[in-house]
Amino acid sequence: xxxxxxxxxxxxxxxxxxxxxxxxxxxxxxxxxxxxxxxxxxxxxxxxxxxxxxxxxxxxxxxxxxxxxxxxxxxxxxxxxxxxxxxxxxxxxxxxxxxxxxxxxxxxxxxxxxxxxxxxxxxxxxxxxxxxxxxxxxxxxxxxxxxxxxxxxxxxxxxxxxxxxxxxxxxxxxxxxxxxxxxxxxxxxxxxxxxxxxxxxxxxxxxxxxxxxxxxxxxxxxxxxxxxxxxxxxxxxxxxxxxxxxxxxxxxxxxxxxxxxxxxxxxxxxxxxxxxxxxxxxxxxxxxxxxxxxxxxxxxxxxxxxxxxxxxxxxxxxxxxxxxxxxxxxxxxxxxxxxxxxxxxxxxxxxxxxxxxxxxxxxxxxxxxxxxxxxxxxxxxxxxxxxxxxxxxxxxxxxxxxxxxxxxxxxxxxxxxxxxxxxxxxxxxxxxxxxxxxxxxxxxxxxxxxxxxxxxxxxxxxxxxxxxxxxxxxxxxxxxxxxxxxxxxxxxxxxxxxxxxxxxxxxxxxxxxxxxxxxxxxxxxxxxxxxxxxxxxxxxxxxxxxxxxxxxxxxxxxxxxxxxxxxxxxxxxxxxxxxxxxxxxxxxxxxxxxxxxxxxxxxxxxxxxxxxxxxxxxxxxxxxxxxxxxxxxxxxxxxxxxxxxxxx
Numbered sequence: 001x002x003x004x005x006x007x008x009x010x011x012x013x014x015x016x017x018x019x020x021x022x023x024x025x026x027x028x029x030x031x032x033x034x035x036x037x038x039x040x041x042x043x044x045x046x047x048x049x050x051x052x053x054x055x056x057x058x059x060x061x062x063x064x065x066x067x068x069x070x071x072x073x074x075x076x077x078x079x080x081x082x083x084x085x086x087x088x089x090x091x092x093x094x095x096x097x098x099x100x101x102x103x104x105x106x107x108x109x110x111x112x113x114x115x116x117x118x119x120x121x122x123x124x125x126x127x128x129x130x131x132x133x134x135x136x137x138x139x140x141x142x143x144x145x146x147x148x149x150x151x152x153x154x155x156x157x158x159x160x161x162x163x164x165x166x167x168x169x170x171x172x173x174x175x176x177x178x179x180x181x182x183x184x185x186x187x188x189x190x191x192x193x194x195x196x197x198x199x200x201x202x203x204x205x206x207x208x209x210x211x212x213x214x215x216x217x218x219x220x221x222x223x224x225x226x227x228x229x230x231x232x233x234x235x236x237x238x239x240x241x242x243x244x245x246x247x248x249x250x251x252x253x254x255x256x257x258x259x260x261x262x263x264x265x266x267x268x269x270x271x272x273x274x275x276x277x278x279x280x281x282x283x284x285x286x287x288x289x290x291x292x293x294x295x296x297x298x299x300x301x302x303x304x305x306x307x308x309x310x311x312x313x314x315x316x317x318x319x320x321x322x323x324x325x326x327x328x329x330x331x332x333x334x335x336x337x338x339x340x341x342x343x344x345x346x347x348x349x350x351x352x353x354x355x356x357x358x359x360x361x362x363x364x365x366x367x368x369x370x371x372x373x374x375x376x377x378x379x380x381x382x383x384x385x386x387x388x389x390x391x392x393x394x395x396x397x398x399x400x401x402x403x404x405x406x407x408x409x410x411x412x413x414x415x416x417x418x419x420x421x422x423x424x425x426x427x428x429x430x431x432x433x434x435x436x437x438x439x440x441x442x443x444x445x446x447x448x449x450x451x452x453x454x455x456x457x458x459x460x461x462x463x464x465x466x467x468x469x470x471x472x473x474x475x476x477x478x479x480x481x482x483x484x485x486x487x488x489x490x491x492x493x494x495x496x497x498x499x500x501x502x503x504x505x506x507x508x509x510x511x512x513x514x515x516x517x518x519x520x521x522x523x524x525x526x527x528x529x530x531x532x533x534x535x536x537x538x539x540x541x542x543x544x545x546x547x548x549x550x551x552x553x554x555x556x557x558x559x560x561x562x563x564x565x566x567x568x569x570x571x572x573x574x575x576x577x578x579x580x581x582x583x584x585x586x587x588x589x590x591x592x593x594x595x596x597x598x599x600x601x602x603x604x605x606x607x608x609x610x611x612x613x614x615x616x617x618x619x620x621x622x623x624x625x626x627x628x629x630x631x632x633x634x635x636x637x638x639x640x641x642x643x644x645x646x647x648x
Contacts, residue, residue, distance in 0.1 A: 575634060
């Protein structure tokens, strides 16, 4: 749909028209719906022709297969049937398929499995934040009930039933809930736009996120739930008041035994939930910082990358493709501001094809003797351009184009797997293409984190491009200054050599590395924001309770001061009350985090869920917040004048 709009102006007559793709006419048979984006980033779909270049024998395993279950069929049944098919193929074609199997996965798991832990974490954080807000509002509503003790008790004495009082207080509680719900929906509409803007590219189906009927229904349910949660305690408290009890015990005594105790519990709950969120956010921040510091195994500074696709109708001959890329790289290296240039069929941080390789002098007895390895086809100067260290031997040279046997460079991990106690240089490795290609190992390169900083390196073998040329390559250029400033000149060079070559996926290695961490930064940013709001709500709740406590104890404070209590004693009394509330929540929060910490393992990198520095730092932050929340009420208590209080 996007391609139809961008290149053809949304022309409805495009159906049935012929367009040229790599010099060959293709009839347009359909335009996909606007929200259809599978696989992600694809804008055009072509039929795979039987017998075409995609079907390059049974050694070609670079396909994803999709299917639909019949009505009533289960994944287990489909897996059983496909396992039978796989065993038949493995037995029939043992040379290329021995030991291979088929594993079915649900589409939902493939699309959303990687982000499920993140989504669950954010949903949990949202739920905790909602509970904290409810506790805060409940505490404020309870204070309002306490201020109306006399009014409510008088109503009870005049015949109002508990149900009538509770109903009135519940209705009063629902008013701000409804207003807050409406305001929240308005914020959600604007927030969705921000989410689409700042969400990482790997977040699946982010373009389809919208505030629709189902969201409104859930919002209504949450609004009603919130009203019940924070309205029920004040309603029950107000409905149980007795005028005789107030006259007998006094308003302050009644409040201190009931309302203050309940509000203390609410504040402790806020502190506990805030602690859980703050520790989680702190662990994610520390994990993200360690990810940023990971050495990916290559240099990302001042590296410009572009994808180039030589059109097959001009480059059907492999030598022509090889010569075209030699010309492109030679011209790029001669540009002012360019330090070096190279190309590869795929660069680090991007997926690529796999092959199972083995030592030529040790034919595999079973599939376990072959090492699954990532394959990279690279040009001369690739390792120097990307800053990948050579640990032994050499990288590819111009003379490797026609040498026999073919040459290969192994990664350190692959060399250790194949030759754990021998020097791999000069040894031979076999690639199972056709009858097997035997290649001489001429170099060992340092391991690279091809799947991003959070993933361990994998075994890799590198083949020289000019022995295995192809039309599609990713060109990388090392520059002296800002990499993107040379993009127009790079485009011009490629266009001069082949004007019909598509140039796409332009970017920098630093940008691609940053994109690989975007989901981590996004989740950390959101959770940190939630934790900050939770901390503010908890501190506000504690301040409200302490301020009300000081106001209600004004007479007692005046008497204490009149009897000679020192200011330090009054301050200790107020701060002690706040400390007890905070300490209770702190211990509960630590216990909850200790129990649930193990669920964070999948989201953390090189960081323990029980990292002592994070836990201690969060406790200090919470206690400091509690101190400042008690500071103003304490100052108010110290400023009390006994004579004014007695006269009042």
